[in-house]
Amino acid sequence: MKKSDTVFRMGKFFLAFSLSSFFLLTSTSAIRAQEFPEVPANVMFGGLIVKFDNGAKNIIETDIRSLMANKRFWEDKMDRAVLYFPILEGVLIEEEVPLDFKYLALQESSLTPDAVSSSNAVGFWQFKEETAVELGLRVDNQIDERKNITSSTRAAARYLKRSNQQFNNWVSSLYSYYLGMGGISKLVPANWAYAREILLTSRTDRYVLRFFAHKIALEAGLERHRTANRIVLFEYPNSGGRSLDVIARDLELDPLELRRFNRWIETDVIPMDREYVVALPVGTPQINTVREKLMSARQSPGQEYNRDDIGFPVLRKASVQLKGRNDPVFYEINGLPGIQARPGDKSYDLAKAAKVSTGSFLKFNELSSRDPLVPGEVYYLAKKKKKAMVPFHTVREGETIRGISQIYGIRTKDLLKFNRISNRNLRLQTGRVMWLNKKRPSSSPIEIIEKGSNFPPATSTPVPMAENTSTEKATPEIPKNASERKKYSPKLADKIEEPVATTPEKKVDTKAPAQVSGGTGDRVVIITQEDRPDNSTFDSETKRNNRNRSTTPAETRTTATPSTPAPTPQRSNSGSHTVESGQTYYSISKLYGLEINDLLAWNNLTLNDKLAVGQRLVVSKSQAKPTSVSPAQPAQFTEHTVVSGETLFRISKNYGVSMEQIQQANGMSDTNVKLGQKLKIPRN
Numbered sequence: 001m002k003k004s005d006t007v008f009r010m011g012k013f014f015l016a017f018s019l020s021s022f023f024l025l026t027s028t029s030a031i032r033a034q035e036f037p038e039v040p041a042n043v044m045f046g047g048l049i050v051k052f053d054n055g056a057k058n059i060i061e062t063d064i065r066s067l068m069a070n071k072r073f074w075e076d077k078m079d080r081a082v083l084y085f086p087i088l089e090g091v092l093i094e095e096e097v098p099l100d101f102k103y104l105a106l107q108e109s110s111l112t113p114d115a116v117s118s119s120n121a122v123g124f125w126q127f128k129e130e131t132a133v134e135l136g137l138r139v140d141n142q143i144d145e146r147k148n149i150t151s152s153t154r155a156a157a158r159y160l161k162r163s164n165q166q167f168n169n170w171v172s173s174l175y176s177y178y179l180g181m182g183g184i185s186k187l188v189p190a191n192w193a194y195a196r197e198i199l200l201t202s203r204t205d206r207y208v209l210r211f212f213a214h215k216i217a218l219e220a221g222l223e224r225h226r227t228a229n230r231i232v233l234f235e236y237p238n239s240g241g242r243s244l245d246v247i248a249r250d251l252e253l254d255p256l257e258l259r260r261f262n263r264w265i266e267t268d269v270i271p272m273d274r275e276y277v278v279a280l281p282v283g284t285p286q287i288n289t290v291r292e293k294l295m296s297a298r299q300s301p302g303q304e305y306n307r308d309d310i311g312f313p314v315l316r317k318a319s320v321q322l323k324g325r326n327d328p329v330f331y332e333i334n335g336l337p338g339i340q341a342r343p344g345d346k347s348y349d350l351a352k353a354a355k356v357s358t359g360s361f362l363k364f365n366e367l368s369s370r371d372p373l374v375p376g377e378v379y380y381l382a383k384k385k386k387k388a389m390v391p392f393h394t395v396r397e398g399e400t401i402r403g404i405s406q407i408y409g410i411r412t413k414d415l416l417k418f419n420r421i422s423n424r425n426l427r428l429q430t431g432r433v434m435w436l437n438k439k440r441p442s443s444s445p446i447e448i449i450e451k452g453s454n455f456p457p458a459t460s461t462p463v464p465m466a467e468n469t470s471t472e473k474a475t476p477e478i479p480k481n482a483s484e485r486k487k488y489s490p491k492l493a494d495k496i497e498e499p500v501a502t503t504p505e506k507k508v509d510t511k512a513p514a515q516v517s518g519g520t521g522d523r524v525v526i527i528t529q530e531d532r533p534d535n536s537t538f539d540s541e542t543k544r545n546n547r548n549r550s551t552t553p554a555e556t557r558t559t560a561t562p563s564t565p566a567p568t569p570q571r572s573n574s575g576s577h578t579v580e581s582g583q584t585y586y587s588i589s590k591l592y593g594l595e596i597n598d599l600l601a602w603n604n605l606t607l608n609d610k611l612a613v614g615q616r617l618v619v620s621k622s623q624a625k626p627t628s629v630s631p632a633q634p635a636q637f638t639e640h641t642v643v644s645g646e647t648l649f650r651i652s653k654n655y656g657v658s659m660e661q662i663q664q665a666n667g668m669s670d671t672n673v674k675l676g677q678k679l680k681i682p683r684n
Contacts, residue, residue: 036065037220043212046098046170048198055202056209063213068221075225080111081218082227084124087149087235087279094427095157098170103214104177105153113147113263122146125156134649134659134671135159143271147264150235150277166596168193168584171200171208178207182672190590232287233261234280234294240272247278251290257281292372312390312407315378328353334389334409337381341373354381366402366412377406384411388436394449395432404428408436419446575620579611592619601667637665637680642673655681 039060042051052060068074081102088102108126109115121128123146129139135155137145145151156177163173163181169192175184192198200209236247244262248255261279270276282290318330318337328350331338339350347369351361362369364380373379388408395404401424405412416424418435420442428434433447440446577588585605589596600606602618640651648671652659659671665680673679 051199053201056200059209060213063210064217067217078225079227084111091153097157107214124152130647130649142267144264180672190587193584193587231281236278236280239270239278243269288372331378333378338378340378343375345373384409386414393434395428397430577617577619579615636683640679640681642677
């Protein structure tokens with residue numbers, strides 16, 4: 001071969017290689033460019049339309065690229081999201097906080113339970129020790145609930161709700177998680193309260209923009225992510241008095257894995273001072289087995305309950321049965337044909353015995369193919385009804401929406417419609433009154449029956465009636481047994497008990513935003529209505545817990561004021577203000593350039609007190625009436641100046657007084673304190 005031919009052929013080879021490499025790199029770059037989600041002009045968050053200008057979009061896009069730059073790191077982060085998001089969502093639904101706040105936990109800790117920040121904040125939601133204690137979490141040498149996904153999420157949700165009650169804007173609540181409610185009070189525009197749309201710009205705090213980068217990136221990434229997880233997490237409540245080793249043995253789980261996912265406990269036996277929820281790492285082949293064991297544990301004979309307390313489901317043994325000794329038993333359940341599950345039965349087995357398709361059986365009982373059957377429960381062999389035979393049901397501990405639909409033979413979609421619930425996975429509060437045959441009027445608040453009203457714990461296993469050999473069919477009329485015929489007369493709350501702070505008793509305004517119970521003890525509360533047009537599932541709350549997040553004082557942060565301009569103040573010359581529709585303590589204080597604490601103190605009010613349209617408020621110190629003090633017990637105070645790093649909790653401990661006493665002495669509506677603030681400390 002000639003040398004020139006060899007050179008020519010080598011030249012062609014290198015040219016082809018170079019071209020193929022160029023096209024490969026070009027196509028790879030194009031694929032990579034497509035991997036980054038586009039930042040939209042606006043997103044929905046907490047019932048708000050959040051808009052971004054070009055500057056904000058550029059910052060969010062930069063943060064998204066930074067998040068996704070390391071492929072392995074990003075995929076690990078999404079794997080943890082797949083693992084923990086179901087628990088986070090369950091708590092947020094129960095606490096009535098927008099589900100998007102699950103991305104905040106990912107932003108704070110990457111969902112790493114023992115993550116520790118440079119300021120010694122710990123856990124999923126990055127709480128400092130004193131902050132965690134103020135939020136009601138236990139932190140000592142035995143238990144650190146900051147590392148418990150359920151407990152810490154509940155505390156964070158309640159803080160966010162309390163912030164939203166003050167600012168009436170979930171973006172403000174998000175911002176306050178970084179700077180504290182006191183830290184953002186002068187930074188958030190007053191017209192954000194009750195706003196339907198807000199605009200974020202390049203001047204908006206980077207913490208807020210980074211949150212939306214997480215939200216946009218995760219929403220896009222999780223849609224196509226194939227997780228490497230080989231486990232799912234179940235919640236195991238009522239674990240007090242047991243050890244992780246015993247739980248692992250009973251449920252046939254790996255004890256080392258169980259400890260790895262429950263780093264919040266350092267003692268051998270789980271204490272019984274409160275309810276602790278254990279996270280169960282369950283391998284995918286074990287899911288149905290563990291689920292059945294958990295269901296059986298809830299229905300163990302040792303539990304004391306009496307199904308006759310409500311009389312449902314109404315069961316009659318069918319007159320025609322299969323002849324085999326081991327064949328399933330047929331029932332009439334609430335006037336519909338049914339079949340009772342045996343130990344080990346699958347949906348296919350019961351469908352085959354009843355001569356219906358497996359798909360129809362699953363549809364009749366609103367099950368998925370992965371859902372296990374509970375031995376002893378009677379399942380439907382026909383479509384459930386649109387209405388129940390009785391008007392109301394009081395939710396018992398652990399009951400679900402689907403479980404109630406099975407008890408009364410009512411379709412889940414109708415049960416949701418009657419109770420104005422938009423999420424079928426909503427965790428029902430024990431004692432809640434469910435409407436069963438007509439829609440609850442929008443003007444009627446959700447009612448909660450007192451804990452002492454003698455309704456039994458939940459169980460999904462019906463107790464069949466005595467065998468009836470007659471062919472008489474159950475009629476759709478309401479059964480006549482007295483126990484079921486009990487008519488509920490729900491009593492509305494006249495006060496809300498607080499686990500930390502004490503406030504005077506107040507009459508509940510049934511037209512006001514609804515109440516959510518968070519403490520313990522027997523009481524009646526009104527919980528959020530789900531039918532508000534702006535945010536069907538997540539309304540603002542009014543449950544009052546003295547909860548606070550310790551942060552670096554706002555003076556030490558580099559923070560830009562949000563771009564939305566504040567309204568021009570309309571000042572009153574009379575020193576008073578008449579409340580108009582939609583106004584809040586926050587917006588009124590902004591209107592007159594006041595501190596919220598001063599506005600409340602001058603009017604002898606707290607944030608617990610509802611504003612009414614037409615109500616007159618004092619907005620000038622000269623018009624404020626002095627608080628009368630009993631001559632027999634003159635108030636005596638010590639003055640304290642807040643120094644860097646102090647919290648109200650720490651100050652109260654130093655002086656041996658409660659936080660509530662300091663709040664009352666200073667007319668404080670929350671637990672936030674500022675650097676240099678002068679406080680009156682009551683003398684014991």
